[in-house]
Amino acid sequence: MEKEKLLEVKDLKTYFLLRDETVKAVDGVSFDVYEGETFGLVGESGCGKSQTCRSILKLLKRPGEIVGGEILYKGQDIVKMDKNEIRNIRGKEISIIFQEPMTSLNPVLKIKTQMFEAFHDSNMSKQEKLEKAIELLKLVGIPSPETRIEEYTHQFSGGMRQRAMIACALGARPKLLLADEPTTALDVTIQDQILKLINSLKDELKMSVILVTHDLGVVAQMCDRVAVMYAGIIVEMTDTVTLFSKPRHPYTYALMGSLPDQSKRGSRLEPITGAPPNLANLPAGCPFAPRCRYAEEICTKERPDIFEIDPGHFTRCHFPEKVRTFTGIIDVPKEEVGNNG
Ligand SMILES: Nc1ncnc2c1ncn2[C@@H]1O[C@H](COP(=O)(O)OP(=O)(O)OP(=O)(O)O)[C@@H](O)[C@H]1O
Ligand code: SF4
Ligand SMILES: [Mg+2]
Numbered sequence: 343m344e345k346e347k348l349l350e351v352k353d354l355k356t357y358f359l360l361r362d363e364t365v366k367a368v369d370g371v372s373f374d375v376y377e378g379e380t381f382g383l384v385g386e387s388g389c390g391k392s393q394t395c396r397s398i399l400k401l402l403k404r405p406g407e408i409v410g411g412e413i414l415y416k417g418q419d420i421v422k423m424d425k426n427e428i429r430n431i432r433g434k435e436i437s438i439i440f441q442e443p444m445t446s447l448n449p450v451l452k453i454k455t456q457m458f459e460a461f462h463d464s465n466m467s468k469q470e471k472l473e474k475a476i477e478l479l480k481l482v483g484i485p486s487p488e489t490r491i492e493e494y495t496h497q498f499s500g501g502m503r504q505r506a507m508i509a510c511a512l513g514a515r516p517k518l519l520l521a522d523e524p525t526t527a528l529d530v531t532i533q534d535q536i537l538k539l540i541n542s543l544k545d546e547l548k549m550s551v552i553l554v555t556h557d558l559g560v561v562a563q564m565c566d567r568v569a570v571m572y573a574g575i576i577v578e579m580t581d582t583v584t585l586f587s588k589p590r591h592p593y594t595y596a597l598m599g600s601l602p603d604q605s606k607r608g609s610r611l612e613p614i615t616g617a618p619p620n621l622a623n624l625p626a627g628c629p630f631a632p633r634c635r636y637a638e639e640i641c642t643k644e645r646p647d648i649f650e651i652d653p654g655h656f657t658r659c660h661f662p663e664k665v666r667t668f669t670g671i672i673d674v675p676k677e678e679v680g681n682n683g
């Protein structure tokens with residue numbers, strides 16, 4: 343059976359309009375998220391992953407602004423929604439887990455109060471809310487939830503805070519969860535637990551997930567499809583197995599070269615030589631050209647368009663076949679690539 347599209351992001355542009363310059367944080371990003379899938383957004387720091395997520399819920403901080411494009415959720419354009427309309431979606435249909443739990447949990451409120459706020463259901467009695475909150479804390483693996491629910495965020499460890507934030511985000515049983523680096527800053531064992539938790543809740547609640555990460559190991563473990571971002575644009579997008587077995591963009595390949603080995607799992611990617619471009623002053627051609635080992639003259643002059651190189655596999659490169667030719671990449675048998683999809 344064909345899966346339905348839950349979210350369609352079309353040519354999204356989110357800019358920071360500063361006095362002297364415009365930072366093009368998201369510059370024409372398009373992707374779909376299907377019901378029940380985990381869609382990964384991966385790329386180096388500053389490439390626009392978080393601003394893409396924030397745009398989906400219109401949670402941009404000024405002077406950030408959506409200046410173009412559409413974000414269709416169940417066919418309705420979020421970009422055009424007013425404050426009341428977006429309130430009916432935020433935290434109910436779509437929830438977000440932020441990179442840093444302390445920015446979304448309030449230190450002066452009890453966990454209980456914050457969870458009650460997340461329910462958005464005025465028909466529930468206090469007792470019902472309490473029972474539901476305890477059930478959710480149990481679900482995310484917080485021990486003794488009956489007593490811990492009366493505590494404040496600062497009494498929780500980093501891992502527990504992340505769990506509490508996930509419990510708040512799931513309070514309304516959303517159809518779509520935006521998980522922005524949900525495991526950054528947590529130790530490896532807790533990272534694994536949280537990722538497994540998101541996976542099992544995804545199945546239980548039949549939700550879709552957009553998972554933002556630096557870590558290609560996490561992508562392999564969690565995602566059905568993935569978009570690789572670079573300098574505010576998507577440079578490659580395909581299913582996870584294909585991404586690892588047949589990458590068709592030099593940047594994706596470079597990211598794989600910097601994949602931390604198993605003993606360093608969970609650590610950040612080793613940086614690729616050279617720095618990403620200034621998003622306020624992008625080069626005329628391919629933004630990856632100054633760092634790309636395959637760049638030719640055309641790359642510095644003409645920005646490549648994204649195109650479908652194989653069914654469902656998109657790349658944005660003038661010479662995608664070079665990744666295969668010059669690196670001697672051989673296609674890895676599918677069973678050797680971890681994927682839950
Ligand atoms: N307040 C701001 N003013 C100006 N530019 C900003 C502001 N916040 C973000 N940006 C720009 O937006 C770009 C994208 O930021 P974003 O937070 O989406 O990156 P990211 O991919 O999530 O990075 P990280 O992996 O470090 O979280 C940044 O490179 C930065 O230049
Ligand atoms: S377009 Fe050119 S510079 Fe850009 S990734 Fe492809 S080969 Fe490299
Ligand atoms: Mg981010």
